[in-house]
Amino acid sequence: MKILLTGFDPFDREKVNPAFEAVKLLPGTIAGAQIVKLEVPTQFVRAGEVLEAAMAEHKPDVVICVGQAGARAAITPEKVAINLMDGRIPDNAGYQPVDVPIRADGPAAYFATLPVKAMVQRMQDAGIPAAVSYTAGTYVCNSLMYTLLFLIDRKFPSVRGGFIHVPYAMEQAVNKPLGTPSMDLRQISRGLEKAVEAVVICGRDTAVPMGTTH
Ligand code: PCA
Numbered sequence: 207m208k209i210l211l212t213g214f215d216p217f218d219r220e221k222v223n224p225a226f227e228a229v230k231l232l233p234g235t236i237a238g239a240q241i242v243k244l245e246v247p248t249q250f251v252r253a254g255e256v257l258e259a260a261m262a263e264h265k266p267d268v269v270i271c272v273g274q275a276g277a278r279a280a281i282t283p284e285k286v287a288i289n290l291m292d293g294r295i296p297d298n299a300g301y302q303p304v305d306v307p308i309r310a311d312g313p314a315a316y317f318a319t320l321p322v323k324a325m326v327q328r329m330q331d332a333g334i335p336a337a338v339s340y341t342a343g344t345y346v347c348n349s350l351m352y353t354l355l356f357l358i359d360r361k362f363p364s365v366r367g368g369f370i371h372v373p374y375a376m377e378q379a380v381n382k383p384l385g386t387p388s389m390d391l392r393q394i395s396r397g398l399e400k401a402v403e404a405v406v407i408c409g410r411d412t413a414v415p416m417g418t419t420h
Pocket of ligand 1: 214223342343344345
């Protein structure tokens with residue numbers, strides 16, 4: 207099995223993006239699966255183009271995109287991506303769409319085709335804070351997740367795919383307000399490794415309740 211893992215470059219005046227830093231720390235093989243690592247730009251349009259080219263080149267069985275979610279204290283596999291771009295800030299190319307669909311010919315939303323609950327469970331079993339997330343936001347991460355699932359739907363039907371948001375790396379929180387959540391990069395990477403193990407091991411997701419009441 208071959209798994210393509212992507213991580214974004216830094217954005218919003220940050221010096222690092224914990225997503226690609228944690229992906230870089232991963233071993234080359236996880237649970238027998240070959241890991242291919244790819245940095246993608248934090249740009250609405252270009253990120254999807256780079257991903258599509260990499261999927262055509264590497265022909266992965268699974269694609270997992272990883273991004274930074276600075277306000278979160280846990281590693282969060284995303285359940286759903288929506289067909290909407292609404293940038294609070296411009297992307298790294300200066301593009302700031304407001305209420306623009308990602309694909310005019312695409313559905314309103316796609317679900318991840320990865321076992322998100324099993325991924326969360328395996329991270330928690332390893333002592334790493336993790337939770338299912340039911341919104342990937344409206345910025346470049348949601349856009350890349352939607353584009354990935356659109357590409358799987360229309361062009362690469364045998365591929366399974368999804369997205370994981372990770373907290374700030376600890377060093378990013380140093381000059382931020384007290385209480386800003388963060389996680390050690392090695393723990394983020396260990397969490398990603400556990401999540402990948404779950405993808406390799408679990409065909410169907412575990413049916414334990416993890417939904418929210420709000
Ligand atoms: N996080 C942003 C975009 C790039 C990243 O790492 C997001 O959550 O949309």
